[in-house]
Amino acid sequence: MVQPILKVEELHTHFFTERGEVPAVDGVDLYINPGEVLGVVGESGCGKSVTSLSILKLVPNPPGKIVSGRILLKGQDIVPLKEKEMRSIRGGAVSMIFQEPMTSLNPLFTVGQQIIETVRLHRGLSKKDARTHAVDMLRKVGIPRPEAIIGEYPHQLSGGMRQRVMIAMSISCSPELLIADEPTTALDVTIQAQILDLIRKLNEEQGTAVMLITHDLGVVAEMCQRVAVMYAGKVVEEGSVRDIFKNPLHPYTRGLIQSVPRMGETRERLYSIPGNVPILSKELQGCRFAPRCSHVMELCRQSLPQLKLQEDNHSCRCWLHDSQQEDAV
Amino acid sequence: MKDSLLEVKNLKKYYPVNKGFFNKTQAYIKAVDDISFAVRKGETFGLVGESGCGKSTAGRSLLRLIEPTAGEVWFEDRDITKLSMEEMRKHRREMQIVFQDPFSSLDPRNTVQRILEEPMIVHGAGNAKERRAAVERLADVVGLAKAQLQRYPHQFSGGQRQRIGIARALALQPKLIIADEPVSALDVSIQSQVINLMQDLQQEFGLTYIFIAHDLSVVKHICDRVAVMYLGRIVEITDKNKLYDQPQHPYTQALLSAVPEPDPDIRKERVILQGEVPSPANAPVGCAFNTRCPRVMDVCRSTRPALLETGPGHLTACHLYNGEDRTHLYKMNLKDS
Numbered sequence: 001m002v003q004p005i006l007k008v009e010e011l012h013t014h015f016f017t018e019r020g021e022v023p024a025v026d027g028v029d030l031y032i033n034p035g036e037v038l039g040v041v042g043e044s045g046c047g048k049s050v051t052s053l054s055i056l057k058l059v060p061n062p063p064g065k066i067v068s069g070r071i072l073l074k075g076q077d078i079v080p081l082k083e084k085e086m087r088s089i090r091g092g093a094v095s096m097i098f099q100e101p102m103t104s105l106n107p108l109f110t111v112g113q114q115i116i117e118t119v120r121l122h123r124g125l126s127k128k129d130a131r132t133h134a135v136d137m138l139r140k141v142g143i144p145r146p147e148a149i150i151g152e153y154p155h156q157l158s159g160g161m162r163q164r165v166m167i168a169m170s171i172s173c174s175p176e177l178l179i180a181d182e183p184t185t186a187l188d189v190t191i192q193a194q195i196l197d198l199i200r201k202l203n204e205e206q207g208t209a210v211m212l213i214t215h216d217l218g219v220v221a222e223m224c225q226r227v228a229v230m231y232a233g234k235v236v237e238e239g240s241v242r243d244i245f246k247n248p249l250h251p252y253t254r255g256l257i258q259s260v261p262r263m264g265e266t267r268e269r270l271y272s273i274p275g276n277v278p279i280l281s282k283e284l285q286g287c288r289f290a291p292r293c294s295h296v297m298e299l300c301r302q303s304l305p306q307l308k309l310q311e312d313n314h315s316c317r318c319w320l321h322d323s324q325q326e327d328a329v
Numbered sequence: 330m331k332d333s334l335l336e337v338k339n340l341k342k343y344y345p346v347n348k349g350f351f352n353k354t355q356a357y358i359k360a361v362d363d364i365s366f367a368v369r370k371g372e373t374f375g376l377v378g379e380s381g382c383g384k385s386t387a388g389r390s391l392l393r394l395i396e397p398t399a400g401e402v403w404f405e406d407r408d409i410t411k412l413s414m415e416e417m418r419k420h421r422r423e424m425q426i427v428f429q430d431p432f433s434s435l436d437p438r439n440t441v442q443r444i445l446e447e448p449m450i451v452h453g454a455g456n457a458k459e460r461r462a463a464v465e466r467l468a469d470v471v472g473l474a475k476a477q478l479q480r481y482p483h484q485f486s487g488g489q490r491q492r493i494g495i496a497r498a499l500a501l502q503p504k505l506i507i508a509d510e511p512v513s514a515l516d517v518s519i520q521s522q523v524i525n526l527m528q529d530l531q532q533e534f535g536l537t538y539i540f541i542a543h544d545l546s547v548v549k550h551i552c553d554r555v556a557v558m559y560l561g562r563i564v565e566i567t568d569k570n571k572l573y574d575q576p577q578h579p580y581t582q583a584l585l586s587a588v589p590e591p592d593p594d595i596r597k598e599r600v601i602l603q604g605e606v607p608s609p610a611n612a613p614v615g616c617a618f619n620t621r622c623p624r625v626m627d628v629c630r631s632t633r634p635a636l637l638e639t640g641p642g643h644l645t646a647c648h649l650y651n652g653e654d655r656t657h658l659y660k661m662n663l664k665d666s
Contacts, residue, residue: 217517259517259518261547264590269525
C-alpha cells in the first residue's frame with residue numbers, strides 16, 4: 001500500500017458568522033496518491049473550495065476555522081503547524097492555482113518578480129539563477145517570448161496567459177501536489193483545452209499529483225483517475241472515474257450526471273434534480289440530500305449515513321447502499 | 330425566407346477608438362462585422378462563440394438596446410432599425426430579452442410582484458386588477474409560489490431569479506425572446522431545471538428563441554439551428570445535427586473538439602488551437618481565423634471568405650469550401666506569373 005501524499009481525515013471547517021455557525025466543510029475524508037489526479041466535484045456551496053483552502057490553511061480566520069480533523073501531508077499532520085512552518089509548505093511541497101488569475105497575481109509586480117520571489121524563498125537561488133529558472137518555467141508552460149513576458153505586469157496579459165503564469169509559478173519549486181481550484185472556469189473552451197493539456201503533461205511528465213476542483217463533469221471525465229463528489233459539506237461518493245460515471249451509486253451523483261446535456265446524444269428533456277441546495281447550518285439532520293432525493297426513506301431524514309466502502313475503492317454515503325440500514329432503525 | 334420571424338441583413342456594430350490630443354478616431358473595434366441570418370418562427374436559434382466574439386453585442390443590437398452601426402433587422406414585415414424610438418419601444422413588446430446575470434438584472438428595491446408588473450404598466454396593459462391576475466399567472470407558469478411575489482430579489486437563489494427574469498420577459502406575451510447566456514451562471518442541477526422550463530414555455534406559448542451561449546453541449550440540447558461566431562463574424566450556420574456531426578469550418582471543428590465530454594470512455598481526437606483570439610481592434614486581414622487556423626492557405630490572409638452555401642441548409646465562410654474564390658485567386662496567380 002502506497003502512502004498517500006495527502007490524507008484528509010474528518011475535516012471540519014466552520015465559519016462563525018452573525019447568523020451562527022456554518023459548517024462549510026462538515027467531516028470530509030479524502031486521499032491522494034502520488035502521481036494521481038483526483039477530481040473534487042460539486043455545485044457551488046458544497047465546500048469544495050473551502051476544503052482546498054483548508055489544506056493549505058488559507059481559510060481566513062476569523063470568520064473561518066478548522067474546528068477538528070487531521071490533514072496528513074506525507075504522514076505529517078499540518079493542522080497544528082504554525083503560520084511560519086506553513087509558509088515553507090505553501091509553494092514548496094504543495095502549491096495552488098486559483099480560478100481567477102487576475103486576483104491571485106499581484107498587480108504591482110511584474111510576472112518575473114513574482115516567480116523569482118517564490119523560487120528564491122524556497123530554493124535559496126541567487127537572483128541570476130532564479131531569473132533563468134523563471135524564464136525556463138515560463139517557456140515550459142508554453143508562453144511565447146518568455147524573456148520579454150517576464151518583465152510584464154499581469155494586466156498586460158490575457159486570461160489564458162495569466163493562468164499559465166500562475167501555473168509556472170506554482171510548479172517552479174517542483175511541488176509534489178498541485179491543488180487546482182477551478183483552473184479553467186474563467187477561460188474559453190479553446191483556451192481551457194490548452195490549460196488542461198498543460199496540467200495533464202505536468203502530471204504525466206513530472207509525476208505531480210493533482211487535486212482538481214471543478215463543477216464541470218466534462219473536465220473531470222477527461223482529466224481525473226479518481227473522483228470525490230461533494231454535497232453540502234460532505235463527500236457523498238468517491239471512486240474511480242469509471243465507477244463514478246458508469247456506475248454511480250449515490251442518488252445525487254446519478255442526478256448530477258443525468259442532468260448534464262451531452263454532445264454525443266439527443267434527448268428530448270434533461271433530467272433535473274428538484275429543489276435547491278440546503279442552507280448549511282449545524283441544525284441539519286439526517287442525509288443532507290434527503291429533501292431532494294427520489295429514493296428518500298424515513299431513515300434518511302433522521303439519521304446521517306456514513307461514507308462506506310461498497311466495492312473496490314468505491315465508497316458511498318447513502319442508506320440505500322448501507323447494510324446496517326436495519327440496525328439503524 | 331417566408332416562414333422567418335426575424336431576418337438580419339449585414340448587421341454591423343463598430344465602436345470608434347479615439348486617441349491622441351484631438352481625440353481623433355484612429356480605428357474601429359468591429360464588435361459585430363457584417364452578419365446576416367434568419368430565424369424561423371417557433372425555432373430556437375443558437376448564437377455561439379467564445380468571449381469577445383460579438384454574440385452578446387449582436388443580440389442586443391437586434392433589440393436596439395445597442396444601436397447598430399449599419400444593417401437591417403426585419404421583424405415580421407418591418408425593418409426595425411428604421412423605427413423611431415417611440416415606435417421601437419412599442420415594438421419591444423414583441424421582442425424581449427433574458428440576461429445572463431440574474432443578480433444584476435433585477436431591481437433590488439422592487440418586489441417580484443412589481444418587477445413582473447412593470448412591463449405591463451409601461452405598455453399600458455390592463456388595469457390594476459387584471460395586472461395582478463396576470464402576475465400570478467406568470468409566477469405559476471415559471472414555478473414560483475404566490476406567496477413569494479412579495480419578496481425581494483435578494484431573497485431568491487440564482488435559479489429562482491432566472492425564473493423571475495424569464496417571467497418578466499414573458500409578461501407582454503412576446504413572439505421572440507433573446508436569451509443571453511441564461512444558464513451559464515447557474516449550477517448544473519439548476520441549469521437543467523431552467524432549460525426544461527424554457528422548453529416547456531416555448532411549447533406552450535409558441536415562442537421563438539435566440540439562444541446566446543458559449544456552452545456547446547447546452548446549445549446542442551436546446552437549439553434547432555446554430556450560428557458560430559468568431560471575432561464579430563459568422564463562420565458557419567446550419568442545423569444542429571449537421572453542425573455537430575459534420576462541422577465544416579476549421580474553427581467550428583476545433584471548438585467542438587475542445588469541449589470535454591462527461592464520459593471517461595470517450596477519447597477525442599483533439600484539435601488544440603495555438604495562440605489566442607486576436608483583438609477585434611486589430612482583426613487580421615482576410616479570414617479572421619487565419620492566425621490560428623491549422624489549415625490556413627495564402628488566400629486566407631488576403632481575402633475575407635463569404636458565407637456561402639456549402640451543402641443543403643449549410644452555410645460556411647471558409648476558402649476550403651469556397652470553389653469560386655479559389656478559382657478567382659488561381660486566375661490572379663496566373664496573371665501574376
